[in-house]
Amino acid sequence: xxxxxxxxxxxxxxxxxxxxxxxxxxxxxxxxxxxxxxxxxxxxxxxxxxxxxxxxxxxxxxxxxxxxxxxxxxxxxxxxxxxxxxxxxxxxxxxxxxxxxxxxxxxxxxxxxxxxxxxxxxxxxxxxxxxxxxxxxxxxxxxxxxxxxxxxxxxxxxxxxxxxxxxxxxxxxxxxxxxxxxxxxxxxxxxxxxxxxxxxxxxxxxxxxxxxxxxxxxxxxxxxxxxxxxxxxxxxxxxxxxxxxxxxxxxxxxxxxxxxxxxxxxxxxxxxxxxxxxxxxxxxxxxxxxxxxxxxxxxxxxxxxxxxx
Amino acid sequence: xxxxxxxxxxxxxxxxxxxxxxxxxxxxxxxxxxxxxxxxxxxxxxxxxxxxxxxxxxxxxxxxxxxxxxxxxxxxxxxxxxxxxxxxxxxxxxxxxxxxxxxxxxxxxxxxxxxxxxxxxxxxxxxxxxxxxxxxxxxxxxxxxxxxxxxxxxxxxxxxxxxxxxxxxxxxxxxxxxxxxxxxxxxxxxxxxxxxxxxxxxxxxxxxxxxxxxxxxxxxxxxxxxxxxxxxxxxxxxxxxxxxxxxxxxxxxxxxxxxxxxxxxxxxxxxxxxxxxxxxxxxxxxxxxxxxxxxxxxxxxxxxxxxxx
Numbered sequence: 001x002x003x004x005x006x007x008x009x010x011x012x013x014x015x016x017x018x019x020x021x022x023x024x025x026x027x028x029x030x031x032x033x034x035x036x037x038x039x040x041x042x043x044x045x046x047x048x049x050x051x052x053x054x055x056x057x058x059x060x061x062x063x064x065x066x067x068x069x070x071x072x073x074x075x076x077x078x079x080x081x082x083x084x085x086x087x088x089x090x091x092x093x094x095x096x097x098x099x100x101x102x103x104x105x106x107x108x109x110x111x112x113x114x115x116x117x118x119x120x121x122x123x124x125x126x127x128x129x130x131x132x133x134x135x136x137x138x139x140x141x142x143x144x145x146x147x148x149x150x151x152x153x154x155x156x157x158x159x160x161x162x163x164x165x166x167x168x169x170x171x172x173x174x175x176x177x178x179x180x181x182x183x184x185x186x187x188x189x190x191x192x193x194x195x196x197x198x199x200x201x202x203x204x205x206x207x208x209x210x211x212x213x214x215x216x217x218x219x220x221x222x223x224x225x226x227x228x229x230x231x232x233x234x235x236x237x238x239x240x241x242x243x244x245x246x247x248x249x250x251x252x253x254x255x256x257x258x259x260x261x262x263x264x265x266x267x268x269x270x271x272x273x274x275x276x277x278x279x280x281x282x283x284x285x286x287x288x289x290x291x292x293x294x295x296x297x298x299x300x301x302x303x304x305x306x307x308x309x
Numbered sequence: 310x311x312x313x314x315x316x317x318x319x320x321x322x323x324x325x326x327x328x329x330x331x332x333x334x335x336x337x338x339x340x341x342x343x344x345x346x347x348x349x350x351x352x353x354x355x356x357x358x359x360x361x362x363x364x365x366x367x368x369x370x371x372x373x374x375x376x377x378x379x380x381x382x383x384x385x386x387x388x389x390x391x392x393x394x395x396x397x398x399x400x401x402x403x404x405x406x407x408x409x410x411x412x413x414x415x416x417x418x419x420x421x422x423x424x425x426x427x428x429x430x431x432x433x434x435x436x437x438x439x440x441x442x443x444x445x446x447x448x449x450x451x452x453x454x455x456x457x458x459x460x461x462x463x464x465x466x467x468x469x470x471x472x473x474x475x476x477x478x479x480x481x482x483x484x485x486x487x488x489x490x491x492x493x494x495x496x497x498x499x500x501x502x503x504x505x506x507x508x509x510x511x512x513x514x515x516x517x518x519x520x521x522x523x524x525x526x527x528x529x530x531x532x533x534x535x536x537x538x539x540x541x542x543x544x545x546x547x548x549x550x551x552x553x554x555x556x557x558x559x560x561x562x563x564x565x566x567x568x569x570x571x572x573x574x575x576x577x578x579x580x581x582x583x584x585x586x587x588x589x590x591x592x593x594x595x596x597x598x599x600x601x602x603x604x605x606x607x608x609x610x611x612x613x614x615x616x617x618x
Contacts, residue, residue: 121457141454142447146491148430172520180502182455190499193489193514202525204513205502211481216511 016273017166019245019280021158024165025288029074032295036075044306048077049133049298050099050108054092054118055085060111067109070291076298079105089118093126100128106301107133107151109294130304133297136183145190149304151297156187158289159224159245161296163198168222168243168278175201176220178213178233178266184226184247192222213237230264235271243278247286325582326475328554328589330467333474334597338383341604345384353615357386358442358607359408359417363401363427364394369420376418379600385607388414398427402435409437415610416442416460418603439613442606445492454499458613460606465496467598468533468554470605472507477531477552477587484510485529487522487542487575493535493556501531522546539573544580552587556595 071078099108129139135153143150175192179185193203217237226247248266265282380387438448444462452459484501488494502512526546535556557575574591
């Protein structure tokens with residue numbers, strides 16, 4: 001298995017199961033590509049995703065080109081709009097308005113971070129909620145809270161799919177979410193508590209001000225960690241039989257790697273894995289699910305439009 | 310103290326303190342009325358709240374007339390729009406659009422519940438977020454999640470004010486919220502976890518699917534109960550020294566009362582009070598804070614408009 005140490009596979013306990021994000025994402029991609037083929041065969045419009053990138057941040061460019069490549073893989077149309085870092089806020093907002101009105105484009109994203117002279121909140125709020133396939137617009141977050149049709153943002157949605165498609169039961173379980181970020185921790189805490197499956201958990205949201213972090217984490221049946229600190233979760237923070245979802249990806253210097261760094265999750269995988277019933281590896285866990293979530297949302301944008309017709 | 314049994318006052322423990330919603334609301338009202346006087350003295354526009362009521366539900370009529378009366382008390386302008394229960398959804402939406410465009414009206418509410426033939430979500434979403442002083446529009450809920458300027462709905466906002474103005478410390482505490490409703494439990498859980506004071510709690514949201522309700526509640530430093538079941542919280546569910554906030558108001562038949570019923574909270578007040586550091590009574594706790602929260606939001610609508618000028 002690429003990028004995932006082999007010795008783990010031979011060491012796994014009797015009941016531990018890897019939540020394989022690559023395999024689940026591949027399955028999902030196949031389903032999406034099949035739907036696109038059906039749309040095409042019926043003479044319909046294939047999904048069209050546009051991505052706007054401002055400036056030349058290397059990581060952002062990689063993310064965006066991965067998204068464009070996935071579009072091609074699934075039969076989507078895509079448009080990449082690369083703007084110089086000197087782009088003014090007004091110019092970017094004008095581009096957003098243009099994409100809002102462009103009926104060829106079903107959904108679009110503006111890659112963050114944006115240059116310092118541009119107000120990210122303003123840009124997010126300028127995107128039409130119907131086209132906000134990143135699910136970052138306040139109206140879409142509110143609709144998620146209310147259980148109304150919406151776009152759930154990539155990481156939370158990817159985690160829900162990973163749980164759903166691997167048969168992880170959640171109802172009545174204690175789910176502890178570590179980290180209260182706007183794009184992962186907070187929405188995840190709401191989604192896991194709603195009346196649905198996955199969902200129906202008793203949910204505890206913990207963060208930097210939590211007094212007894214070890215104790216709370218160790219009480220979790222399902223532990224979702226999105227705090228951005230490499231190997232933060234140690235074995236004493238995990239209950240025997242817990243489900244552990246690791247959202248972190250921190251680059252840690254490592255001379256032995258070709259790129260000079262290793263990718264580390266928020267969980268000390270080697271120390272924790274044998275206690276778990278399910279665990280996501282890093283890389284190859286939550287990561288591969290996020291791009292496919294964006295594609296799901298873009299397909300949904302087309303389906304919603306067709307429904308309205 | 311009106312409406313609040315005297316024997317409680319003589320029985321309170323050394324450290325127990327009543328969170329007196331009536332007194333706190335009276336103080337807040339005074340502050341708001343003073344601000345309105347200042348606006349008026351400076352030749353500004355006083356806040357104007359409009360309330361729409363459809364049909365002749367007795368409880369709704371009482372709520373709305375209390376809101377109008379509070380407007381008068383505070384020097385606000387108010388408009389009451391009473392529509393027959395035969396009003397169609399289209400007619401109500403037309404009224405909402407009219408109020409959205411009416412520059413005299415700073416904020417307005419549509420009293421719920423609405424007749425069955427009207428889609429409440431549709432009506433809520435038709436209200437301009439800037440005028441949605443109830444804070445029920447998805448965009449305002451999303452803005453609350455993101456920590457952006459918004460209107461926080463009446464009950465959660467009233468609870469925050471009650472905690473703030475009575476010096477209840479929350480940072481690092483374990484707050485358990487009982488009930489996951491869209492208008493109280495879920496937003497309250499987010500507000501108590503955000504990076505603010507009140508806030509910065511480790512928050513656990515529990516509900517009908519929670520397995521070990523007694524145990525979780527008994528671990529709370531701050532227990533907020535909004536489940537709508539009279540006297541649901543018994544003494545064994547409350548930790549010594551806890552802060553207890555009771556959002557429930559259930560009418561329980563009681564022949565000895567002039568109205569034939571007694572108002573009961575979600576907490577068995579008599580059984581629990583001596584264990585608490587702070588507790589809200591019912592009535593006279595959270596209830597009086599809600600109308601004044603609506604007034605705060607309406608005043609804020611005017612202040613936001615003036616800021617934009």
